[in-house]
Amino acid sequence: MSLRPDLAIIAANVARGSRVLDVGCGDGALMAALRDERQCDARGLELNAGDVASAVARGLSVVQGDADSDLADYPDASFDYAILSQTLQTTRRPDWVLDQLLRIGGQAFVSFPNFAHWRVRASLLWGGRMPVTRLLPLKWYATPNIHHVTIDDFRALVKERGIRIEGCWFLTGDKQTGAGLANLLAEHAVFLLRK
Amino acid sequence: MSDDPRFGLARTVTMPGPLRLDGGALLSPVDIAYETYGTLNGDAGNAVLICHALTGDQHVASDHPVTGKPGWWTRMVGPGKPIDTDRYFVICSNVIGSCLGSSGPATVNPATGKPWGMAFPVITIRDMVRAQAMLLDHLGIARLYAVVGGSMGGMQALSWAATLPDRVAAAVVIASAARHSAQNIAFHEVGRQAIMADPNWREGDYYADGAPPAAGLAVARMAAHITYLSEAGLTAKFGRKLQSREQKTFGFDADFQVESYLRHQGLSFVERFDANSYLYITRALDYFDLAEEHGTLANAFKGSATRFCLVSFDTDWLYPTSESRSIVHAMNAAGAAASFVELSSPFGHDAFLLESPELARVVGGFLRAGGH
Numbered sequence: 001m002s003l004r005p006d007l008a009i010i011a012a013n014v015a016r017g018s019r020v021l022d023v024g025c026g027d028g029a030l031m032a033a034l035r036d037e038r039q040c041d042a043r044g045l046e047l048n049a050g051d052v053a054s055a056v057a058r059g060l061s062v063v064q065g066d067a068d069s070d071l072a073d074y075p076d077a078s079f080d081y082a083i084l085s086q087t088l089q090t091t092r093r094p095d096w097v098l099d100q101l102l103r104i105g106g107q108a109f110v111s112f113p114n115f116a117h118w119r120v121r122a123s124l125l126w127g128g129r130m131p132v133t134r135l136l137p138l139k140w141y142a143t144p145n146i147h148h149v150t151i152d153d154f155r156a157l158v159k160e161r162g163i164r165i166e167g168c169w170f171l172t173g174d175k176q177t178g179a180g181l182a183n184l185l186a187e188h189a190v191f192l193l194r195k
Numbered sequence: 196m197s198d199d200p201r202f203g204l205a206r207t208v209t210m211p212g213p214l215r216l217d218g219g220a221l222l223s224p225v226d227i228a229y230e231t232y233g234t235l236n237g238d239a240g241n242a243v244l245i246c247h248a249l250t251g252d253q254h255v256a257s258d259h260p261v262t263g264k265p266g267w268w269t270r271m272v273g274p275g276k277p278i279d280t281d282r283y284f285v286i287c288s289n290v291i292g293s294c295l296g297s298s299g300p301a302t303v304n305p306a307t308g309k310p311w312g313m314a315f316p317v318i319t320i321r322d323m324v325r326a327q328a329m330l331l332d333h334l335g336i337a338r339l340y341a342v343v344g345g346s347m348g349g350m351q352a353l354s355w356a357a358t359l360p361d362r363v364a365a366a367v368v369i370a371s372a373a374r375h376s377a378q379n380i381a382f383h384e385v386g387r388q389a390i391m392a393d394p395n396w397r398e399g400d401y402y403a404d405g406a407p408p409a410a411g412l413a414v415a416r417m418a419a420h421i422t423y424l425s426e427a428g429l430t431a432k433f434g435r436k437l438q439s440r441e442q443k444t445f446g447f448d449a450d451f452q453v454e455s456y457l458r459h460q461g462l463s464f465v466e467r468f469d470a471n472s473y474l475y476i477t478r479a480l481d482y483f484d485l486a487e488e489h490g491t492l493a494n495a496f497k498g499s500a501t502r503f504c505l506v507s508f509d510t511d512w513l514y515p516t517s518e519s520r521s522i523v524h525a526m527n528a529a530g531a532a533a534s535f536v537e538l539s540s541p542f543g544h545d546a547f548l549l550e551s552p553e554l555a556r557v558v559g560g561f562l563r564a565g566g567h
Contacts, residue, residue, distance in 0.1 A: 049537060075530070
């Protein structure tokens with residue numbers, strides 16, 4: 001089974017045998033890969049009951065819960081990594097969630113769709129409508145993405161919070177792209193952070 | 196099947212004990228009625244203990260000896276079922292204090308040669324677990340592949356993991372709680388008072404003449420049964436429909452279907468259950484508070500190598516999702532490997548006994564992930 005490209009980047013950069021918390025783990029695809037291929041002790045948090053059931057049924061330790069409230073229950077530094085993939089923009093308080101990730105994990109992987117990608121810009125600029133793209137497929141009233149974020153916005157937040165960026169990867173389609181003009185050209189970003 | 200007389204249906208073992216109870220008393224001898232299903236592996240590593248609820252029994256997947264009805268969890272236990280008896284060696288034992296063959300108020304007190312009645316010592320959930328551990332010793336099982344239970348059975352599963360962590364590899368806790376709330380205790384007290392107010396109860400000394408406090412026990416069951424259902428479930432099933440009549444009678448007959456149903460539940464219950472056992476087991480439930488036993492709830496799971504799976508149902512108001520969540524929070528704080536999911540069902544607390552493909556998928560998958 002092949003992982004989504006942003007998850008594949010995360011899986012390839014997690015240290016073997018580490019303890020990982022996957023926040024918004026879905027049906028546990030990344031967790032299973034981390035467990036089976038990198039011998040990680042992976043735990044998950046997921047809102048959707050059907051996804052939790054699927055993950056538990058494949059032998060993963062996943063708790064049904066909400067990142068916006070339940071991260072507070074995890075002890076400090078209880079994981080080597082906290083992972084938040086494609087979920088930051090759906091949280092009510094992304095800045096609080098980011099702080100929690102770095103409180104719980106020594107490092108954090110955060111991936112999100114870039115709202116400053118040129119297709120998104122063009123859609124707003126020329127169409128005057130909220131963008132509906134491959135990574136943002138739902139109309140404005142139906143989208144769970146309540147806090148759209150651009151790569152530059154994210155860098156600014158991270159700087160403001162005194163968080164170090166230890167790695168970053170950019171994706172367009174399923175291909176990695178360079179960091180140059182990423183805020184315009186990348187559809188999707190993955191950051192590795194440390195407090 | 197093995198021809199070992201310890202294994203099979205309708206077994207009873209009398210162990211000398213003594214079993215030291217949380218209340219301080221020593222219970223001796225200790226009778227345990229139990230059943231086993233499937234075959235114990237050579238390394239005794241595939242044993243799954245199923246713990247029953249308040250009025251349950253050891254007949255998890257065999258016909259009940261009194262009612263003739265199929266076992267109470269045949270949906271989940273059997274060949275090819277989520278708790279697969281082709282794969283696992285399944286044990287289910289009647290809890291001490293109950294009335295299907297294990298030591299309880301209706302069994303004989305060796306000191307007097309008569310039924311214990313209210314002289315039977317008050318027991319706890321942890322006492323039930325320790326008695327089960329004695330049974331496992333008898334069966335030659337050092338460590339359980341898993342312990343599984345719903346409702347009071349889930350409390351036993353939690354107590355197993357907290358009390359004897361080295362003997363449990365995995366625990367499945369369904370529709371349960373780590374303590375009894377004031378509301379839980381309150382409902383039980385109504386039931387106990389109904390029994391004790393029945394003139395036939397006679398301080399629990401009613402075994403000799405065959406006139407048990409049936410009316411009191413039936414009322415206790417009726418009150419408790421309401422807590423096992425959801426309001427939406429009752430409305431969907433009965434609404435305000437009248438029972439076999441066109442109009443109200445302006446009397447106190449069972450005009451409404453829901454009244455008739457509850458009366459039937461009460462009457463059929465007294466056929467198969469002992470009133471004193473009901474007093475003792477509800478007391479054990481009310482005394483249950485895992486956090487109190489361990490200082491904090493997280494302490495109960497500290498350093499635990501046991502894998503946990505908790506399931507709640509969204510319409511269960513007896514042991515609501517918030518109770519499971521607080522257990523999961525404690526497990527997270529203790530670093531224990533915990534899974535939790537709230538499933539949707541219209542059937543309230545009883546949902547764990549009913550058809551639920553999602554419950555089957557979660558429990559089956561969780562158990563298989565343990566390696567057997």
